[in-house]
Amino acid sequence: xxxxxxxxxxxxxxxxxxxxxxxxxxxxxxxxxxxxxxxxxxxxxxxxxxxxxxxxxxxxxxxxxxxxxxxxxxxxxxxxxxxxxxxxxxxxxxxxxxxxxxxxxxxxxxxxxxxxxxxxxxxxxxxxxxxxxxxxxxxxxxxxxxxxxxxxxxxxxxxxxxxxxxxxxxxxxxxxxxxxxxxxxxxxxxxxxxxxxxxxxxxxxxxxxxxxxxxxxxxxxxxxxxxxxxxxxxxxxxxxxxxxxxxxxxxxxxxxxxxxxxxxxxxxxxxxxxxxxxxxxxx
Amino acid sequence: xxxxxxxxxxxxxxxxxxxxxxxxxxxxxxxxxxxxxxxxxxxxxxxxxxxxxxxxxxxxxxxxxxxxxxxxxxxxxxxxxxxxxxxxxxxxxxxxxxxxxxxxxxxxxxxxxxxxxxxxxxxxxxxxxxxxxxxxxxxxxxxxxxxxxxxxxxxxxxxxxxxxxxxxxxxxxxxxxxxxxxxxxxxxxxxxxxxxxxxxxxxxxxxxxxxxxxxxxxxxxxxxxxxxxxxxxxxxxxxxxxxxxxxxxxxxxxxxxxxxxxxxxxxxxxxxxxxxxxxxxxxxxxxxxxxxxxxxxxxxxxxxxxxxxxxxxxxxxxxxxxxxxxxxxxxxxxxxxxxxxxxxxxxxxxxxxxxxxxxxxxxxxxxxxxxxxxxxxxxxxxxxxxxxxxxxxxxxxxxxxxxxxxxxxxxxxxxxxxxxxxxxxxxxxxxxxxxxxxx
Numbered sequence: 001x002x003x004x005x006x007x008x009x010x011x012x013x014x015x016x017x018x019x020x021x022x023x024x025x026x027x028x029x030x031x032x033x034x035x036x037x038x039x040x041x042x043x044x045x046x047x048x049x050x051x052x053x054x055x056x057x058x059x060x061x062x063x064x065x066x067x068x069x070x071x072x073x074x075x076x077x078x079x080x081x082x083x084x085x086x087x088x089x090x091x092x093x094x095x096x097x098x099x100x101x102x103x104x105x106x107x108x109x110x111x112x113x114x115x116x117x118x119x120x121x122x123x124x125x126x127x128x129x130x131x132x133x134x135x136x137x138x139x140x141x142x143x144x145x146x147x148x149x150x151x152x153x154x155x156x157x158x159x160x161x162x163x164x165x166x167x168x169x170x171x172x173x174x175x176x177x178x179x180x181x182x183x184x185x186x187x188x189x190x191x192x193x194x195x196x197x198x199x200x201x202x203x204x205x206x207x208x209x210x211x212x213x214x215x216x217x218x219x220x221x222x223x224x225x226x227x228x229x230x231x232x233x234x235x236x237x238x239x240x241x242x243x244x245x246x247x248x249x250x251x252x253x254x255x256x257x258x259x260x261x262x263x264x265x266x267x268x269x270x271x272x273x274x275x276x277x278x279x280x281x282x283x
Numbered sequence: 284x285x286x287x288x289x290x291x292x293x294x295x296x297x298x299x300x301x302x303x304x305x306x307x308x309x310x311x312x313x314x315x316x317x318x319x320x321x322x323x324x325x326x327x328x329x330x331x332x333x334x335x336x337x338x339x340x341x342x343x344x345x346x347x348x349x350x351x352x353x354x355x356x357x358x359x360x361x362x363x364x365x366x367x368x369x370x371x372x373x374x375x376x377x378x379x380x381x382x383x384x385x386x387x388x389x390x391x392x393x394x395x396x397x398x399x400x401x402x403x404x405x406x407x408x409x410x411x412x413x414x415x416x417x418x419x420x421x422x423x424x425x426x427x428x429x430x431x432x433x434x435x436x437x438x439x440x441x442x443x444x445x446x447x448x449x450x451x452x453x454x455x456x457x458x459x460x461x462x463x464x465x466x467x468x469x470x471x472x473x474x475x476x477x478x479x480x481x482x483x484x485x486x487x488x489x490x491x492x493x494x495x496x497x498x499x500x501x502x503x504x505x506x507x508x509x510x511x512x513x514x515x516x517x518x519x520x521x522x523x524x525x526x527x528x529x530x531x532x533x534x535x536x537x538x539x540x541x542x543x544x545x546x547x548x549x550x551x552x553x554x555x556x557x558x559x560x561x562x563x564x565x566x567x568x569x570x571x572x573x574x575x576x577x578x579x580x581x582x583x584x585x586x587x588x589x590x591x592x593x594x595x596x597x598x599x600x601x602x603x604x605x606x607x608x609x610x611x612x613x614x615x616x617x618x619x620x621x622x623x624x625x626x627x628x629x630x631x632x633x634x635x636x637x638x639x640x641x642x643x644x645x646x647x648x649x650x651x652x653x654x655x656x657x658x659x660x661x662x663x664x665x666x667x668x669x670x671x672x673x674x675x676x677x678x679x680x681x682x683x684x685x686x687x688x689x690x691x692x693x694x695x696x697x698x699x700x701x702x703x704x705x706x707x708x709x710x711x712x713x714x715x716x717x718x719x720x721x722x
């Protein structure tokens with residue numbers, strides 16, 4: 001899928017191709033386990049597997065993906081936080097596991113900042129504001145005007161209560177001073193189906209979940225949440241191009257781009273040497 | 284879908300809701316020494332259901348997908364209400380017991396994060412329960428483990444189960460084949476239709492197919508005791524549904540369940556974007572997939588039929604050796620789900636509960652459908668109410684939804700009227716039977 005290819009940040013992974021310092025040359029002497037805290041086949045899993053393959057080629061040892069899904073990624077991340085901090089267990093951290101989960105899921109027992117050391121960013125997923133074509137709006141300005149004329153009449157979908165798609169939508173409503181009814185679904189796929197069936201009229205969806213439907217014309221993209229246009233949708237304006245000025249500032253804080261970041265768990269005190277051996281190649 | 288049925292029939296160890304339905308009559312047949320015909324018939328019904336559904340997928344995928352899109356929250360809710368009633372019907376004895384088991388399943392399904400409010404319910408702060416009680420744990424406990432405990436409690440009275448089966452008895456008789464042909468057809472039709480609906484289709488299809496057979500048959504009393512129709516209809520339905528489940532995945536680009544999500548992921552890794560355009564843009568992929576379905580179904584036939592005899596030999600193993608093996612496989616299988624000992628403890632609990640159910644003559648199958656559908660019923664109900672801004676008329680104002688609700692009422696009326704009409708005239712073979720079937 002082109003999206004994943006283009007958004008995979010070669011820098012983080014390519015780093016390992018660099019000649020390593022002699023003292024660190026021995027580091028990967030056996031296989032590395034990569035905990036993916038979501039089920040097989042999801043977007044995090046796909047990105048994780050692509051990264052695992054690239055890492056294995058560069059490090060010369062197998063990188064085994066271990067899917068530990070559950071509770072919005074917190075179950076697998078909790079397991080990762082308890083792993084031995086020798087650098088042979090790494091995990092894919094996402095906005096869900098390291099920002100939203102610890103804030104919203106009761107019973108999370110890991111510290112997203114203290115228990116992990118970041119290695120590098122591997123992927124970013126743009127969010128796309130999409131509408132059902134029958135709504136009869138062709139621009140973001142039209143949508144905002146319609147939502148302001150009929151407050152609370154339109155329905156917007158999300159991948160669940162407190163999911164990133166929900167939070168981005170709330171940001172949009174606050175930035176544009178509009179009201180819509182939130183209809184939560186169980187997954188991005190369900191929310192996309194509901195948009196196609198016109199059960200919801202608006203969805204601020206993640207790019208992988210809506211791209212094929214946009215390209216086929218069964219839903220219509222109005223704007224992308226990134227500060228630059230997405231390569232996959234060159235004709236779709238960004239939020240600020242479409243006139244939502246306030247959105248840009250918030251985007252810079254990180255809600256716009258949802259990083260999937262490789263982290264190495266390390267219970268305090270952090271064994272800096274091992275983190276260093278992972279990060280060192282970045283120079 | 285087929286592999287699950289073999290173990291379900293032989294050892295009463297179903298892995299899916301669909302094979303739990305097949306286990307009802309399939310395992311009863313195995314106990315009567317008729318495991319051979321049961322396995323052959325499930326293979327043939329599976330093959331037939333699969334082949335018909337493949338034709339349907341290749342010929343009607345785009346219009347079927349449009350039909351699936353018309354199913355929104357209110358339609359799903361009404362369909363599921365009908366499916367749950369169908370599950371309640373399939374029990375032996377009073378309808379009330381069936382409804383009770385369905386409701387128990389619905390309640391168990393409530394455990395976990397509430398998807399509308401995001402609040403954890405009945406999790407006791409345990410992260411393992413946030414995603415709810417695992418279906419596989421419940422089905423293995425209530426069926427497999429409970430069966431082991433039950434067999435051990437009979438101590439030596441399960442001789443029929445372990446007697447060697449002569450090879451000539453492996454082949455279904457002409458009566459068997461005749462008895463399975465129409466149910467397979469009806470099951471396939473139901474399965475092809477319901478499989479198109481993402482998420483709920485295959486499970487509901489098996490239960491609905493079984494319930495339909497139990498209503499149309501002249502001998503409903505044979506169901507649960509080794510009725511051929513009780514295995515061929517759900518098996519045809521679930522394999523047909525497994526094939527038509529590809530329709531929304533391929534043509535809408537939205538995965539219906541976890542397996543389909545895995546398929547989508549695999550396609551994306553290979554640079555293919557499933558979606559509305561895949562049939563036009565990648566015809567070689569689409570027809571290759573259809574061809575692989577055919578091959579898969581054919582291989583199922585070729586690989587399974589010759590080894591039926593071998594599977595039957597499994598039953599000749601003395602139970603004192605077989606049961607520790609079953610327990611070990613249960614423990615390993617359950618642990619490997621999430622690599623979590625918690626699931627193993629949970630299966631012990633559900634196994635004991637299942638034993639109590641057997642003693643009380645409560646059938647676990649309706650509970651399973653309740654458990655699977657519980658989150659879907661609740662979410663679709665709440666979403667419908669959000670969309671209608673709190674007006675319950677949404678369920679009767681929409682034609683498809685209204686049709687399902689009407690069908691539900693008709694089924695309920697027929698069942699209730701039937702039991703009221705039959706009751707006073709019912710022949711009573713033994714005095715102890717009097718009053719047991721009180722409606």
